Amino acid sequence: KPTLGILDATLYRDDFRTRLKQPEVSVTDITFDITEKDIILIDDVLYTGRTTRAALDALMDLGRPSSIQFCVLVDRGHREMPIKADFIGKNIPTSVNEEVKVKMNEIDDEDAVYLIESPK
Template sequence: MGRAMRAKAEIMDAQEMRRALSRMAHEILEQNPDPGSLAFIGVHRRGVPLAGRLAQQVAAIEGRPAPPVGALDITLYRDDLTAVGPLPVVRRTEIDFDVSGRSLVLVDDVLYTGRTVRAALDAIIDLGRPARIQLAVLVDRGHRELPIRADFVGKVVPTARREHVEVRLTEVDGEDRVVILERIEGEGGRP
């Protein structure tokens, strides 16, 4: 980003996040009557712990073992790789189950332009042919550039393009909260 950012507003605290994930898990089960065919795939970085949390919620609701959870790195599938940076960080894709025939829930923290989801879909299709792929996101902030819609959403938050939604998770950041950051432009911190 290069420019300084400042916190503008907190849009979810830890309790709101827990409630949203619980509601999303119930919705996932309503839309997937055979939980045995479910699997969760989180997009690196924060989608991975969110996928794990959703799988655990589904297990608790159903009283059965958690569905499998995988981690997906989409860095090399991005159509904007040159805009990401000169040396993008490539993480490992870790999916130790067959995606073919499964109902997959692709999980990411924030849905913005849709480009990350498009890249994730390409990466998943390279692994096999799932029965269906559904999208779960903690925050949908709008501004789509591609025709992509989430099936399960924790919270819809209209934002300005100059704003950034930052999801903080205990597993990665040591706390659970979601804040809107605003870009500070020019001298004296005036946007």
């Protein structure tokens, strides 16, 4: 059985210092040593790749894993970083004026993916 953890990469984002409002910081809950472990990083939506890069930096501060594979539920394109998922649930091409919202039953009482128009 794999050991699970939760990673918050907010403080590792490259736009952390340029945001005007106070960031919402969650808890990182990784209570095991990741050194020499094979890690699978899972995210809901892959967009620019900046959050993934931040998550990789956060993981490196916790140890030196043997490998990291990246799994994403939805890849919407528009990459700004050289980031590629190893496992993709669904490719959903979007415009820059659209957002993908993923809902999970354990948190939102529904399993759904929504494509919505971004507020301007």
